[in-house]
Amino acid sequence: MAKFYEPDMGTDPDNPFARDADGKLVRRGYWLDLSDRSLVLVMSQGLGQPLSNEQKRMHLEDIGRGHLIEDVCTVEILPPEK
Numbered sequence: 001m002a003k004f005y006e007p008d009m010g011t012d013p014d015n016p017f018a019r020d021a022d023g024k025l026v027r028r029g030y031w032l033d034l035s036d037r038s039l040v041l042v043m044s045q046g047l048g049q050p051l052s053n054e055q056k057r058m059h060l061e062d063i064g065r066g067h068l069i070e071d072v073c074t075v076e077i078l079p080p081e082k
């Protein structure tokens with residue numbers, strides 16, 4: 001089962017992906033204050049770029065922006081089998 005992205009809090013204590021012991025976003029307001037367009041940019045070209053598609057999908061659903069999944073998650077194309 002996929003898990004939410006867990007940032008290294010030692011090197012980046014203000015990371016907006018930080019979660020508390022119960023798995024709830026600590027800086028939820030950061031995400032809720034972003035417009036849909038800004039959120040797509042942050043997740044595809046900014047802070048969220050290194051996350052896997054599954055982590056991005058889970059995060060977007062958690063903040064109530066599941067309708068942006070297709071705009072954020074890249075389509076993974078697998079090479080043909082030999």
